[in-house]
Amino acid sequence: MAIQKVGLVGCGLMGSGIAQVAAQSGFDVVVREVSPELVDKGLKGIEKNLARLVEKGTLTGEQRDQARARLRGTTRLEDLADRDLIVEAIIEQLPAKIELYGALDKLCGPATIFASNTSSISITEMAAATKRPGRFVGLHFFNPVPVMKLVEVIRTIATEESVFEEMVAFGQRLGKTTVRTSDRTGFIVNRLLVPYLLDAIRALEEGVGSIVDIDNSMKLGCGYPMGPLTLLDFVGLDTTYYIANIMFDEFKERRFAPPALLKRMVLAGWNGRKAGRGFYDYADPQNPKPMKF
Numbered sequence: 001m002a003i004q005k006v007g008l009v010g011c012g013l014m015g016s017g018i019a020q021v022a023a024q025s026g027f028d029v030v031v032r033e034v035s036p037e038l039v040d041k042g043l044k045g046i047e048k049n050l051a052r053l054v055e056k057g058t059l060t061g062e063q064r065d066q067a068r069a070r071l072r073g074t075t076r077l078e079d080l081a082d083r084d085l086i087v088e089a090i091i092e093q094l095p096a097k098i099e100l101y102g103a104l105d106k107l108c109g110p111a112t113i114f115a116s117n118t119s120s121i122s123i124t125e126m127a128a129a130t131k132r133p134g135r136f137v138g139l140h141f142f143n144p145v146p147v148m149k150l151v152e153v154i155r156t157i158a159t160e161e162s163v164f165e166e167m168v169a170f171g172q173r174l175g176k177t178t179v180r181t182s183d184r185t186g187f188i189v190n191r192l193l194v195p196y197l198l199d200a201i202r203a204l205e206e207g208v209g210s211i212v213d214i215d216n217s218m219k220l221g222c223g224y225p226m227g228p229l230t231l232l233d234f235v236g237l238d239t240t241y242y243i244a245n246i247m248f249d250e251f252k253e254r255r256f257a258p259p260a261l262l263k264r265m266v267l268a269g270w271n272g273r274k275a276g277r278g279f280y281d282y283a284d285p286q287n288p289k290p291m292k293f
C-alpha cells in the first residue's frame with residue numbers, strides 16, 4: 001500500500017514542520033491540535049514558512065498554493081480515521097502518548113501505520129498500547145524539519161519488515177536521507193551526541209579548558225559547525241538533562257549520567273539560549289558572553 005493520506009497529531013515545533021514537508025511532497029495532510037487557536041497558530045506558522053520559501057525563490061507561488069491546499073487542520077481526532085499513516089508529534093510525556101495511541105487504535109482501520117517522532121520514549125512501550133505493534137515505528141525528524149535532511153527510522157522487535165521498508169521509502173519521498181535503527185533509547189544521533197555533550201560539561205567542570213576554549217577546540221580542530229557548549233545552549237539544558245536521565249536509566253553507564261554542573265544549571269533555570277542564559281549570557285543575542293562559574 002503506497003501512503004497517500006497522512007495525519008499529524010500535534011502542530012507544534014516538530015508537527016508543523018513535518019506537516020509542511022509532507023504537504024510540499026504531495027501528500028494529503030490533516031493536522032490535529034487540541035484547540036482551534038493552536039490549529040490556527042500551527043497553520044499560520046506553516047504559511048509563513050512557505051511564504052519565506054517563495055521569497056527566497058525555493059518555491060513558486062503555485063507550488064506554495066498547492067502545498068497549502070493539501071493541508072487541513074482539525075481538533076477532532078475522528079478526522080484522522082481515514083489516514084494511511086499517522087505521525088505523532090505531541091508533548092514528550094508517556095501518559096499523553098499512551099492515551100492518544102489507545103484512542104487512535106480504536107478509530108483507525110487495521111492497515112493504518114502509526115509513527116512516533118519521540119526523542120527518548122520507548123517505541124515498544126507506545127506500540128504496546130495498541131493492537132498493531134507490527135504496524136508501529138519511530139520516525140525521528142530533526143529541528144527545523146524543513147531544513148534538516150535526516151530522518152531516523154526506528155523498528156521495534158515487533159515491527160513488520162514491509163512496514164519498516166515502507167517508512168524508509170516514506171522518509172525518502174519527503175526528500176530526506178533515512179537511516180535505519182532499532183528501538184534503543186537515543187537511537188543513533190543522541191546515542192553519540194549526548195555523551196559527547198556531557199563530556200564537554202565534565203571537561204569544563206574539571207578545568208580542562210574555558211567555555212570559549214572548549215567550543216573553539218571542536219569548531220576549529222574538528223570542523224564542527226559550533227562548539228558543544230554553544231550547541232547545548234541551543235538544544236536547551238533542561239531538554240538535555242531530561243534525555244540524559246532517560247538514557248542513563250536505560251544503559252546504566254556513566255557516560256550518559258548528567259554531570260552535577262548540568263543539574264545545578266537546570267535547577268537555577270539557566271536552560272540555555274531560550275532562557276537568556278546557559279553556558280553563555282544572551283543579554284546581547286548577537287554577541288553571547290561566556291558565563292563565569
Ligand SMILES: NC(=O)c1ccc[n+]([C@@H]2O[C@H](COP(=O)([O-])OP(=O)(O)OC[C@H]3O[C@@H](n4cnc5c(N)ncnc54)[C@H](O)[C@@H]3O)[C@@H](O)[C@H]2O)c1
Pocket residue numbers: 009010011012013014015032033034038088089090091092096100117118119120140141142143
Ligand atoms: N524539539 C525538538 O528539537 C525535537 C526534535 C526531535 C523530536 N522531538 C519530539 O517531537 C515531539 C514534539 O516536540 P515539539 O518540540 O514539537 O513540542 P511542542 O511543544 O512544540 O509541540 C507539541 C504540540 O503537541 C500538542 N498536543 C499535545 N497533546 C496533543 C494531542 N493529544 N493531540 C494533538 N496535539 C497535542 C501541543 O498542543 C503542542 O502544540 C516530542 O515527542 C519531542 O520529543 C522534538
